[in-house]
Amino acid sequence: MGMREKLIGTWVLESYTEYPVDGSAPVYPFGEYPEGFIIYTADGYMSAQLSMPNRAPFSSGDWFAGTDGEYRAQGLSYISYGGPFNVNEDSGELTHTIAVSMFPNWIGQVQPRTVKLVGDILQLGNFSQYQSSGRVVDARIRWRRVKPPTPLLTPVKRG
Template sequence: MTEGLRSRLIGAWKLVSYREIPVDGAEPFEPLGHEPQGIIMHTPDGYMSAQLSRPERPGFASGDWFDGTTEEYTAEATSYIAYSGPFHVDEEKQTLTHSMFVSLFPNWTGQTQPRVVRIEGGMLHLSTASPIRSSGRTVNSALTWRRAEPN
């Protein structure tokens, strides 16, 4: 018997690439740079967490996360994506949804978003099931993750 999609998702995955593909045919772009960092985890009890970051983010001069300048907060928020919550798999349809219990982007809090999912060997390919707004454009997001080695 083949292992189900849900059981194959369980664990931690490290981000390999993150591309936005504009629906108007414009050139794809990498909102977090060419070598983004990130981890997505799916737990056996049905929760997930995704953290994505531009590498080499500058620190706050104050050293205090509640005492940054407007420029520091802008740089912080535009170089990081984070959300967590329950996930659901429909084994028959081979679909995945992420529910955002918390999100750095407040507009996503409380949303459930479908993902197109494909697992090939140790690689997880996730993309948005319908277009989203990103950097002022309507795009489809495409992310590739590599299964993280156990610690």
């Protein structure tokens, strides 16, 4: 089975850590216990959602009527993007082509990822360093394969 087939499915976010290249302490942009999923489909698409836990709801209850502070907090605590993905089976390189993104600067980019897959643990890294909160960083994102949901069992009525 090739790497592409091994990626197909849903993975839950376990950790997202940025390592500043200046040697300063690691940073957890979505906290030490982030939430999220990355999904790779058999037809060649992917979607990633990364979030801080326990995000505050908008006081108005209306997605389009948040305060400036609520929109800022939302933008700093969540990222999502999706589009086609490709695996070069010879080199092992994984790329995400960003078709949609909460961060519009990524739209149209082809972003390579390093891949380490051991059992049900997938570790993705950025192929090159990038800017985050004013620092140049390397990132490592750890995912765990999600098992299919177990159907609810309904007791059989007898007699």
